[in-house]
Amino acid sequence: MEDWRVDIAAAIGRGTTDAQACHPLRCAPTLVKQRAMYGIPDVFRGIVWQKLSGADAMRQSHPSRYAQYCRMSASADGRIKRDLARTMPRNEFFSERGRGGQVLLFNVAHAYAAYDDEVGYSQGMNFLCAILLLHMRQEHAFWVLVCQLVTIMNHLACQLAVELFKLDRLILSCTPSLHQHFAEQGFDVTTFTSEWLLTLFAYSFPLNFTYRVWDVFFIKGFTYILQVAIAIIRQFEGDLLALSFEEIVFLLRDIPSRLHREPKLADAVSLLFLLLLP
């Protein structure tokens, strides 16, 4: 954290580590990008995400828009409400029924559904909203959703199969033996990884892991999500090669909780991410 400040300060040629001067928004965007690739300190994360996605500028040029969308009616309200208590229910911020995080979650999802009548609300969005709300105020989260995430969601709504196919081909080219093993076991990787892609790893992975992925995702876009998926699969390649259909399914589903349980493993996977960077 302090390093981040020092580094930024050094890079912009100031001999100060004063928080105000080193505020990410005051740094050159390219520098922010460079730094963000290696992880954004938690306190800056919300603000850097807004900057990187362009949400910051959008919000400033449409000051009262969010409040308007909140007041409008949306036909998706029923479906949104249904998922409120089913989004990160074990996270204390979202665990209280009808209060705290759940209210914010409803507001943001509702405002989005009012803003984009065609897409409205779709499952998966709730997890994206939740991740954002853990870092920023509801209005800010709404604009990040509009500026960055929704393009991805819309893309996935009609192109998920294509992206999953890409993932399958990537496995074939990166690790042909694993691809063959999957085929022999009748295991279709696309069936069991759509959740990783649809929620950008927000569904069940440790939060720090998800944040870290998002830091880079905001710069490199959806390609990075596929790269991470491949990195994870490769990390477990040795294990997977020895498993049967059913065991493969269990292993893949167990990966998030293993990362929770085994911090060393999480570190190893994070190191893999660094290798993905240019």
Added chain:
Amino acid sequence: MADVRGKNNYKIVLLGEGRVGKTSLVLRYVNNTFSDKQQTTIQASFLSKRINIGENTCNLAIWDTAGQERFHALGPIYYRDADGALLVYDTTDTESFAKVKNWVKELRKMVGQEIVLCIAGNKIDLDKERQVEKSEAEEYAASVGAYHFQTSAKLGKGIEETFLALAKKMIEQRQENDSRQSARRSGGNAPILVVADDTSNGGSGAASGSKACNC
């Protein structure tokens, strides 16, 4: 699906609207656990359970799907080679029951009569809020040739019975299909054999007999 589609392996797919309790039903059945902090299901998941029925041991491969309309298009991937479908609705939500009816129509149209259907009305622990009457649901289930059970994943009620009935019927159905197929393969001499096989299965001899004659 070499590993899953063996002789004693049966595939069950769970379908139904979001939040009716599909995941909770499976988790209660397979792991005997329940949590009211269950996350929304985004992609299908898979659990298996081995059960003994009479002298047979069979493996149930249970596919749990995501309920939301947006993922409806993925349905065929999961149900196309299923032996049975468990259609779940929430007894406190009329709409979810209507959704079950849609699934029945779709399955009958796409997969035909060979898939065994079972309808489960979940959340009977919330009896005060009940909206779908048991008699109404039973009547409907009977009209489409499906079983009907009332369950509570929370209390662990009715779930063993549901899966057991489904499993028994799937075994019966597979035996019937197998004998029909072998009858087809053995050509002109088949009908006599088929009739004998089918009576032991308790009925529908006429249907398979006539098919055997056709080939």
